[in-house]
Amino acid sequence: MGAKQSNLHWYVLAQDWNGCKRRLQKTNGAEAKSVNEHGDLPLHYACYNGLAPPDIILALLNAYPEAVRQENRLGRYPLELAMINYQIDDPYREEVLSLLRWYRPSSGDAADLNGLLPGIFSNKPPKQMYSPSALCVVCMEVPSTVAMIPCGHICFCMNCVSTAASCGKCPVDRCQIEGLYQLQEKQIITTHQSMVS
Incomplete structure (x- = not known):
């Protein structure tokens, strides 16, 4: 060198x-x-x-x-x-x-997830989305609203995603997470209703 x-x-x-x-x-x-x-x-x-x-x-x-x-x-x-x-x-x-x-530099506000993880959330959803559970697999209290890219599994709520996704793998199929997609309100209702029917 x-x-x-x-x-x-x-x-x-x-x-x-x-x-x-x-x-x-x-x-x-x-x-x-x-x-x-x-x-x-x-x-x-x-x-x-x-x-x-x-x-x-x-x-x-x-x-x-x-x-x-x-x-x-x-x-x-x-x-x-x-x-x-x-x-x-x-x-x-x-x-x-x-x-x-x-890793993203801290914005000083732990609740500001988008500030902590800019560039990780995509505006484009995965090709297909699957909901293994209507509730977040971490807290089991809040509806799951975050899909993993590329696999499309909807596993986390916004409160749990920063710690849960930190391992870099989807908890359902263990594929490498390349990005995240936050479902919009209409998508949340449609996805979770399809689980019931």
């Missing part, structure tokens, strides 16, 4: 996780934005080695939230690198993939 790397790049390469935290603190997160000659941010490096613990991934994301949507010169995003490099049986894999897939 080249000389244009920041100290934070080197700490990630060395897998010195405590050093990474100290460096982020010392530079007030500024080095999380540093790019080497290959277009790699420290977050890319953390995903390349497939060994960075979730708290390091989160610290890098908190320091530079835009890193999750930045590709390197090879056209690779951090999520793609993590999917390739974290082994299937790695205990960190699901949490790291979930962080990279769903």
Whole structure:
């Protein structure tokens, strides 16, 4: 690797996780934005080695939230690198993939789901929608109004979706969630009436 790397790049390469935290603190997160000659941010490096613990991934994301949507010169995003490099049986894999897939900087209002998850909700519904339960599968109190994309299972209410979908998989068929769709009032009535008939 080249000389244009920041100290934070080197700490990630060395897998010195405590050093990474100290460096982020010392530079007030500024080095999380540093790019080497290959277009790699420290977050890319953390995903390349497939060994960075979730708290390091989160610290890098908190320091530079835009890193999750930045590709390197090879056209690779951090999520793609993590999917390739974290082994299937790695205990960190699901949490790291979930962080990279769903992380958005906090708006300060925990109730503002769209502020916390911009870009995840689609205006276009899945091709087909299925309602395994009229009630949210998490709280079992509120009607389910959120469909998973691409599978179309309507499983969650808006109150539970941020925590329930954080694993990145549909609870019914375990497919990877690529997005979410909030049903409109007419769709909710039609979907839940079809379950009764």
